[in-house]
Amino acid sequence: MVATFLLRVELPDRPGALGAVASRIGAVRGDLVAVEVVEHREGKAVDEFVVELADGDHLSLLLSEVAEVDGVALQDVRPVSGRRHDRRLEAYTTALIILKERTPQGVLDALASRVCAELDATWSAVLDVEGISVIASQGRPPATPWLMSSLVEARAATVGSEETDAGLRPAGTDGGDVAFVDLTAWDLVLGAGRPGWRFGTRERAHLTALAHLADARWAEMTERDGRVSPPTRPMRAG
Numbered sequence: 695m696v697a698t699f700l701l702r703v704e705l706p707d708r709p710g711a712l713g714a715v716a717s718r719i720g721a722v723r724g725d726l727v728a729v730e731v732v733e734h735r736e737g738k739a740v741d742e743f744v745v746e747l748a749d750g751d752h753l754s755l756l757l758s759e760v761a762e763v764d765g766v767a768l769q770d771v772r773p774v775s776g777r778r779h780d781r782r783l784e785a786y787t788t789a790l791i792i793l794k795e796r797t798p799q800g801v802l803d804a805l806a807s808r809v810c811a812e813l814d815a816t817w818s819a820v821l822d823v824e825g826i827s828v829i830a831s832q833g834r835p836p837a838t839p840w841l842m843s844s845l846v847e848a849r850a851a852t853v854g855s856e857e858t859d860a861g862l863r864p865a866g867t868d869g870g871d872v873a874f875v876d877l878t879a880w881d882l883v884l885g886a887g888r889p890g891w892r893f894g895t896r897e898r899a900h901l902t903a904l905a906h907l908a909d910a911r912w913a914e915m916t917e918r919d920g921r922v923s924p925p926t927r928p929m930r931a932g
Contacts, residue, residue, distance in 0.1 A: 697750030698774040700742055701757075702732065702891075706765040707739040715766060718759040719745055722752055732894035740894055744774060770891055784812050788904065792911050798880075799925040801915075802830035805884065805908045812904070813897055815886040821845065822882055829882070829925045841885060848874045875902045879909035 705711045712729070719726050725746040732740040747753060753771070760766060788808040795801045802820045809818040810832045817833030821841060828838055835841060873893045874885045884905050886893075893901070916922055 695750065696746055696748060697753070698727070698744065698746050699753060699756075700744050700770075700772045700774050701760065701768065702740065702742050702770040703760065704738050704740050704767045704769055705763065707734055707737050711739070711763070711765065712741065714763045715741075715743065715760055718763060719743065719756065722756045722759055723748060724752075724756055731896065733896050735895065740769065772891070788812060789907060792907055795911070798912070798915065798922060799830070801908060801911050802880075802882075802925060805904065806830045806832040809884065809886050809901065809904055813886060813888070813893070813900060814891075815888045818884070818886040820877065820882055820884055824881070835885070835887065844872055845874050845883060845885070848872075873898050873901055875905045877905050877908055879912040884908075 703715060705715060716726055716729075726743060727746055728742075728744040730742045732742055734740075745756065747756065750773075757768060757771065761768060788811075791804050791808060792801055795804050806818045806820055809815055815833070817835040818831065819828045819835040819841060820830040821827070821838075822829050823842070823845070826838060826842060828835060828841070836844075871889055871892050872885065872887045874883055875898075876882075877884050884901065886901060
């Protein structure tokens with residue numbers, strides 16, 4: 695029975711390394727369905743390989759073959775139900791869904807849902823820091839106090855660094871499995887979590903791009919409808 699797996703692999707950022715991994719996959723008759731670059735850092739690349747095996751029992755053989763490639767380290771392996779979604783198509787789908795929403799709450803609910811869909815996040819949440827509350831979510835985010843505490847750590851970790859441009863993250867986690875980014879136009883914060891599966895640089899940039907999309911929608915709504923308030927927020931005096 696065909697089984698599909700996602701392998702997250704760290705490999706040397708040099709010509710031929712990617713081909714060497716692909717060759718090992720082929721050596722066990724694996725079908726390489728998709729490859730996505732997660733990040734580049736310190737002479738290393740982190741890539742995700744989606745591989746179909748004719749028999750799931752061959753997974754251990756596949757992993758041992760990949761481990762034979764010089765300089766390669768397996769970070770994670772997970773079963774995938776069906777073929778991996780098309781990232782480009784998902785981006786267009788998200789834009790269309792958010793553009794169709796006509797209310798602020800609808801936009802934030804759609805954003806939370808699409809974050810999970812695009813980043814394979816277990817949960818996502820839109821935080822009202824001023825009101826100390828979650829006003830939109832998908833999945834089962836941690837308790838609000840934990841989210842607020844993690845956000846404080848993330849902001850402290852990014853003070854004076856370039857990390858703010860690619861999404862806030864908790865301190866001391868080398869990317870970590872929780873990420874935050876400001877929804878600047880809304881005066882809110884978007885968070886996402888994927889326990890045990892860290893967000894790479896490109897994925898945190900992806901989260902930031904989704905936040906920018908929601909910010910653009912807010913600007914469009916205010917221009918069209920005049921003064922509108924985010925969910926749960928009173929209208930501010932001029």
